[in-house]
Amino acid sequence: MSHSGSMDTMDETDADQVVLPQEGLCGPSEVTALSHLYRAEVYRSTVWRQRLDQTTNWAVISTGIGLSVAFANERASPFPIVLVGMLCIVFLMLEARRYRFFYVWRFRARVLEIAFMVPILRGEGAKIQLDRGTALSDDYEKPEYRISMIRCIGRRLRRNYGFIFAILGAAYFAKIAIHPVDVTSWDQFFRRAHIGPIPGWFAILCGLGFHAGWGFVAWKTWWDERTDKTKMADFLKSREDVNFAGAASSHDAALG
Template sequence: MGVLAHLYRGEVYRSTIWRTRLDTSTNWSVVTLGVALSITYSSPQASPLPLVLVGILIIFFLMIEARRYRYFNVWRARCRWMELNFMAPMLKEGDLHLEEHWQDRLADDYLHPRYHVSMWTAIGRRIRRNYFWILLIQTIAYLGKLIVHPTPLASTAELLQRAAIGPVPGWLVLTVGAFYCLCWGTIAFISEKQDEKRARMRRDPLGMG
């Protein structure tokens, strides 16, 4: 009993540490986007290019956060498994129900550690929780810059001219930007549907994974 209590405390500590790391990578994305917004809107003549380049950093931070989320999910799942099968039965019935072999599943997770979710699932979840809003603000800010600076937009041809980056034509820049947003939206949507499917099929909806 004492060993399991200390094990639970250790897993809670691990979960807390990795949850903090998730918040840190999100903060990095918010700060870099804020810097790009400040530079881009510092004057009407400022280039919208920083808002394009910050998208690369956002992708980088998203990948880091998804990897960290996979680690966090391992510790979270173990904590939840002990709460569900050890803490709750002890408090409610005073019986651990070892005949259900829940302890074997926990032991196997320690003997053969593995991620409980795929990288794509982790990316989709982080987009839905945080990065959807970051990407939305980036997109709106970029389009807003093209529309209002240096003067209010007068025609579609002018929009394409403002979107051009050096030798890269404006239509190509906007097309790549639309593809960029569509890709992350698609990943988030597919990930959500897969999570819903797993939840329906899972026998222990509050368990590991």
């Protein structure tokens, strides 16, 4: 009776504001829309992944051309190897930028997999959690990069360009040390390394500094990723994204 009386005396305006909490959307129209959205994000990530391969192909072809020119005859200068290295730096920056764009679409597809596909695979049905300010809705309203430029550079160095730069460094050393014949003194070694007005010792010092620099960037970014204890740090800002805080906590406990 008291409950009924309180409902009778409730102000009409207050009654209009009473809304039953809604946990999620699970209608066929929502499921279809999310399915098409997932296909679109996977397609866009695939297109940008192909663009990454194109940049790597340019770097590999340029490297082959530079080595062919440098070793064409005994009078050929090692300078083409240096030019190719500079060109590969440009390709590396372009590819790192493309990787940042690729990661945007990869992030969205990954969140859809976690929030939409995982419940289906677990037998929980196609129940779409309401997106109250989570990473996916925020990303559609205000798109942003999900990975830093320096981290992209480090990843591309470890996976592709580090090997290319190592080959160029070995080719440069071989050109001035054993082509066309072995050097017999340090003076001869530095004389072969000179590039126009640039003395050989300075050219070699710059080369060593360059290789030490890219090696440090590759190692530093790898170490930062290894020491990052946040689960799904590549895709989510925090464990509270897409309403999986509880599941992430239990997963962390299971992993120790």
